[in-house]
Amino acid sequence: MAAWTDVTAFDPRAWAARRAPGPVLHLDSAAAGRPSLATLEATAAHARREAELGAYVAQERATDVLAGLRSDVAGLLGVAPGGVAFVESASAALAALLASWPLPADGRVGVVGPEWGPNLEAFERRRLRPVELATDEAGRIDVAALEQRLATDPPALVHLTHVASHRGLAQPVAAAAAACRSAGVPLWVDAAQAIGHVDIATGADAVYATSRKWLTGPRGVGVLAVAEQSWDRLDVPRSAMLSSDLPAPAYLESHEAHVAGRLGLAAAVREYLADGPDAVAARLDEVGRLTRERLAEVPGWTVVDQQAASGAITAIRPASGQDVLAVRARLLETHRIVTTACLPARAPREMREPYLRISPHVDCTPDALDRLADALADVDDV
Ligand SMILES: Cc1ncc(COP(=O)(O)O)c(C=O)c1O
16 A cells, blocks of 8 residues: 655644554544644643633633634634634534524425434424435535526525535535525535535535544534624524624624633644645545555455545445444454444434444554554454
């Protein structure tokens, strides 16, 4: 297998050197990435300042760093800084959107088959009806069919999960956003697996994500962004406790929050910007390709979407009846390799069986993939 190539401008070994070495082979960034030492230090330093100065004084003193974070995240998400609200998770962001964006009762939400299952549940709880939009064979939205649908029978909302959780699939979000914009139908985007992974400044009306995956920020921090043309339509919970002249998305921000985590995210985002989002995306794409190539050689497993997949998430399905939950546990306990067993609830409209998910970050090496391949063969022998 090929060793490091120079498709990227930065050195993944420097990325690895910024992190504490761990006792496991971590191939699970789609669950939660490994934060850098600078991210851990920024988080811990703020927690310490909270203890020394009082939490609210510490927060006041961090005003400039937090404003820098808002502006960095706004740049990544492609909105004005006033459109960004920090919350606790991607799910919390979607809940805030659903609570504040007026939508007709029993309205239809256009989705595609690979949609993240808990999002479908959130729509149904809000009494919205998910309806399926046309895709290509791989599950990517068919933009020409979308344009036609928007012209003839538009849903109240289109929702796309930019990068799927359970397999290596990215949606053509920028093209879908342009189609939705010209039809006047809002597009919301779940970028939980996309932020820090691919370009997410796509022109969608709302986009939300989490700190802890590909950005390798702390847990417990999520981001929500609303494009400026939609601020006025938000029905937000204003409070006399807050100044009355903030942009509407500010009222969606959680005020009792993991502020130390936000400081950690500020450090993680700075590192990501210094590495270069395009360079990181190119390297992650290469890592995914190398992973799929190596795992295609492992007997007893089939790579999902070997041809159509992109990005650094790889799914493999058991070809000889293996129990994916047991394999995941054996990989961890016996081989000290961290992966995820994806159950069909992650994407109930298309998954029929569990997959094993492998999601290395930019520091993945050919040796690491050989170790995984050997471990899978060993686990199969049992
Ligand atoms: C595509 C996708 N959307 C949403 C989420 C939920 O994110 P959170 O746990 O931050 O709410 C995840 C988490 O894995 C995800 O993969």
